[in-house]
Amino acid sequence: MSAELERVYRENFKEIKPPLKPEEARLEASRCLYCYDAPCVRACPTHIDVPRFIKQIASDNLKGSAKTILEANPLGHSCARACPVEVLCEGACVYHEWQDHPIQIAKLQRRATDYLHELGGAGPFKPAPDNGHRVAVIGAGPAGISCAVYLRRLGYAVTIFEKEKVPGGLNTFGIAEYKMGRKVSLAEAKMAFALGVKLSSGKEVGKDILPRSLLEDFSAIFIATGLGSTQRLGVPGEDLPGVWEALAFIRHVKNRELSALGSSALTVVIGGGNTAIDAATQSKRIGTPRVVMAYRRSAAEMGAYGFEYELAKQDEAEFLWNSAPVRIIGRKKVEGVEFQKTRVKGGKLHLLPGSHFTIACDRVIKAIGQSQLRDLAQAMNFKLDKDGRIAVNPETLRTSVSKIFAGGDAINGGKEVVNAAADGKRAALAIHRFLMPAAELSPENRYWARTIESRPAEALHA
Numbered sequence: 261m262s263a264e265l266e267r268v269y270r271e272n273f274k275e276i277k278p279p280l281k282p283e284e285a286r287l288e289a290s291r292c293l294y295c296y297d298a299p300c301v302r303a304c305p306t307h308i309d310v311p312r313f314i315k316q317i318a319s320d321n322l323k324g325s326a327k328t329i330l331e332a333n334p335l336g337h338s339c340a341r342a343c344p345v346e347v348l349c350e351g352a353c354v355y356h357e358w359q360d361h362p363i364q365i366a367k368l369q370r371r372a373t374d375y376l377h378e379l380g381g382a383g384p385f386k387p388a389p390d391n392g393h394r395v396a397v398i399g400a401g402p403a404g405i406s407c408a409v410y411l412r413r414l415g416y417a418v419t420i421f422e423k424e425k426v427p428g429g430l431n432t433f434g435i436a437e438y439k440m441g442r443k444v445s446l447a448e449a450k451m452a453f454a455l456g457v458k459l460s461s462g463k464e465v466g467k468d469i470l471p472r473s474l475l476e477d478f479s480a481i482f483i484a485t486g487l488g489s490t491q492r493l494g495v496p497g498e499d500l501p502g503v504w505e506a507l508a509f510i511r512h513v514k515n516r517e518l519s520a521l522g523s524s525a526l527t528v529v530i531g532g533g534n535t536a537i538d539a540a541t542q543s544k545r546i547g548t549p550r551v552v553m554a555y556r557r558s559a560a561e562m563g564a565y566g567f568e569y570e571l572a573k574q575d576e577a578e579f580l581w582n583s584a585p586v587r588i589i590g591r592k593k594v595e596g597v598e599f600q601k602t603r604v605k606g607g608k609l610h611l612l613p614g615s616h617f618t619i620a621c622d623r624v625i626k627a628i629g630q631s632q633l634r635d636l637a638q639a640m641n642f643k644l645d646k647d648g649r650i651a652v653n654p655e656t657l658r659t660s661v662s663k664i665f666a667g668g669d670a671i672n673g674g675k676e677v678v679n680a681a682a683d684g685k686r687a688a689l690a691i692h693r694f695l696m697p698a699a700e701l702s703p704e705n706r707y708w709a710r711t712i713e714s715r716p717a718e719a720l721h722a
């Protein structure tokens with residue numbers, strides 16, 4: 261890497277949320293009121309026992325604290341960085357009632373899990389004795405890793421099939437570097453492999469591996485593939501050089517492959533979600549002088565979180581509302597985007613006649629959501645819902661095929677890492693109930709199993 265590139269990454273991609281120092285963490289932990297029936301626990305999709313792990317930090321039991329976190333969420337190390345805590349645990353903290361700062365739960369969680377990972381080793385859990393069943397997990401992203409960890413703890417032989425060469429899914433490839441470096445997700449995956457989870461990487465199910473063979477060779481399958489590639493805009497010029505899918509763009513930035521991206525004087529990002537914001541801020545941080553984010557609806561209807569929007573504004577991205585792309589212009593490569601203004605009438609989006617305008621640009625990034633995996637659905641014969649997501653029973657995450665379960669983005673259309681982790685846990689228990697309906701849960705597995713119930717407080721205080 262050139263000295264200049266190193267400087268760009270050092271200055272523009274340093275963590276936006278640096279860790280707490282040990283004494284800061286102790287002080288912050290001592291502010292917690294250790295609430296009974298704590299709202300922060302209820303707000304966490306995995307129902308981590310927040311007051312307990314914070315109390316353990318206050319008493320210098322960092323290892324115990326990390327165990328409490330990972331018991332409910334094996335992705336706790338990455339969630340401490342990637343979770344939108346402002347709308348989850350920290351947003352629910354009782355300190356808000358007194359207009360005071362909420363407890364910095366994410367940073368405390370990071371303090372504990374960083375400590376555990378610095379210690380190295382296999383982590384705090386052990387696999388149960390082999391129960392004779394084999395489970396295939398498709399996808400080594402957050403949902404897949406979470407499910408695999410719990411299945412190992414229940415005694416299943418688990419193989420994860422991952423099309424990439426390295427595990428982690430979006431945690432490794434799709435999260436902005438200034439939020440989380442890939443070593444965090446790789447360390448998390450390593451802990452799963454230390455439990456005995458096997459990884460088959462660099463081969464895609466449906467392309468290099470026959471789906472039929474998985475159905476024959478395994479007692480159950482958990483699909484955690486995430487979504488497919490970015491949806492097409494469906495406008496002329498979409499395939500011109502210089503048009504990027506947001507995740508591919510972010511991946512190049514994260515891999516420090518800036519030469520593959522070429523330079524840009526003005527980049528147009530199309531979309532209004534968190535991925536669009538990530539693409540816009542990263543474009544700015546690799547040195548693009550002007551970045552314009554165009555969304556076909558208004559600012560109020562944007563899918564991105566408020567704090568993500570603020571981040572893009574701080575990075576001096578520009579915004580274009582109620583503007584839908586109708587054509588990407590260019591002969592040999594992108595030269596501009598033609599838009600048409602929109603208006604919502606009767607709940608529907610309408611293009612306004614005669615409102616065309618053009619923005620000259622040399623790079624376009626599409627961030628308009630991802631398409632679904634219809635090929636896998638066809639090959640394995642499970643049903644999709646009307647939005648193209650895998651249809652599942654919400655309690656068991658079981659698909660229309662009895663031995664196939666699914667979770668994460670493939671069923672929710674694209675949510676947070678913590679939602680994927682919660683799905684993996686729920687599916688692991690459902691697979692266990694399906695394959696070994698008469699089996700009693702061991703004491704080691706009873707606690708996390710109870711956090712799946714919709715009564716977290718009862719589970720935690722039982």
Ligand code: SF4
Pocket residue numbers: 291292293294295298299300301310311314352353354355363365
């Ligand atoms: Fe601590 Fe706030 Fe959770 Fe109460 S709500 S336990 S004060 S973090």
